[in-house]
Amino acid sequence: MNLLELKSVTKAFGGIMACRDVSFATKQGQIMGLIGPNGAGKTTMFNLITGVYAPTSGSILFEGQELVGRGPDGIVAQGVARTFQNIRLFRNLSVLDNVCIAVDKHVDYSFAAALLRLPSILKREQEIRDLALEYLTEVGLADKANVRADSLPYGLQRKLEIARALALKPKLLLLDEPAAGMNPEESLDLAKLIRRIHQRYNLTILLIEHHMDVVMELCDTIFVLNFGLKLAEGTAQDIQSNPDVLRAYLGEGYKRVRS
Numbered sequence: 001m002n003l004l005e006l007k008s009v010t011k012a013f014g015g016i017m018a019c020r021d022v023s024f025a026t027k028q029g030q031i032m033g034l035i036g037p038n039g040a041g042k043t044t045m046f047n048l049i050t051g052v053y054a055p056t057s058g059s060i061l062f063e064g065q066e067l068v069g070r071g072p073d074g075i076v077a078q079g080v081a082r083t084f085q086n087i088r089l090f091r092n093l094s095v096l097d098n099v100c101i102a103v104d105k106h107v108d109y110s111f112a113a114a115l116l117r118l119p120s121i122l123k124r125e126q127e128i129r130d131l132a133l134e135y136l137t138e139v140g141l142a143d144k145a146n147v148r149a150d151s152l153p154y155g156l157q158r159k160l161e162i163a164r165a166l167a168l169k170p171k172l173l174l175l176d177e178p179a180a181g182m183n184p185e186e187s188l189d190l191a192k193l194i195r196r197i198h199q200r201y202n203l204t205i206l207l208i209e210h211h212m213d214v215v216m217e218l219c220d221t222i223f224v225l226n227f228g229l230k231l232a233e234g235t236a237q238d239i240q241s242n243p244d245v246l247r248a249y250l251g252e253g254y255k256r257v258r259s
């Protein structure tokens with residue numbers, strides 16, 4: 001079953017065509033890679049799916065329902081969460097509080113009850129902290145729960161963004177360059193983490209990444225954008241041997257990760 005389907009999506013910023021007539025479908029449970037040169041339109045695709053921008057034309061379906069026009073909060077409520085290329089944490093809050101805020105989105109209690117600090121609220125607050133700690137444990141950050149988010153090195157801030165996105169209980173998780181700035185060993189460690197959460201939380205994942213070892217290791221299918229247009233789509237094997245992709249992005253001397 002298709003969880004996400006883009007149909008002829010176009011986005012123009014004035015004269016710049018960031019995406020042109022892009023169509024693809026992501027099946028339930030898939031990990032799909034979105035790759036291409038700088039400026040190809042990858043982050044714009046994420047911004048369109050998450051309602052940050054409205055497409056100039058085209059349709060974006062999630063579980064068969066139109067997302068266009070729903071707005072970012074409505075789309076999160078539908079089950080879509082993301083991380084950002086430029087990390088967006090509450091920098092001066094603790095690591096734990098960054099995740100608590102996301103867990104809290106699922107909690108239903110009245111403002112008056114919260115204000116009066118009723119015992120039920122105090123109990124619920126403890127539950128939120130416990131849940132947040134579980135997500136931090138999942139990404140290996142439990143021992144950093146009480147430090148300020150901006151004191152973490154960038155690689156760990158990216159993991160914190162993943163924990164926060166998980167806390168929104170998404171069906172579809174969009175990861176925008178989660179391995180940016182990581183060395184090969186760290187990026188393979190991150191690939192293992194992504195594989196683990198994919199299975200554990202029954203996720204469908206859309207992954208933008210320039211680290212090809214991570215993309216080739218994780219993705220069931222890969223969609224290649226170039227100048228806002230679809231260049232190719234296929235398995236890791238197809239993409240690594242596609243002459244157009246080698247020419248436009250991977251480089252003619254690209255060494256296959258898997259053969």
Ligand SMILES: Nc1ncnc2c1ncn2[C@@H]1O[C@H](COP(=O)(O)OP(=O)(O)OP(=O)(O)O)[C@@H](O)[C@H]1O
Nearest residue numbers: 013016017018036037038039040041042043044045
């Ligand atoms: N808000 C905006 N206003 C104007 N132009 C934009 C805007 N957002 C993106 N663009 C343009 O759209 C094109 C696609 O940008 P986008 O950030 O989606 O590329 P990308 O593939 O994610 O690149 P990178 O790999 O460098 O992150 C670029 O030419 C960019 O300058």
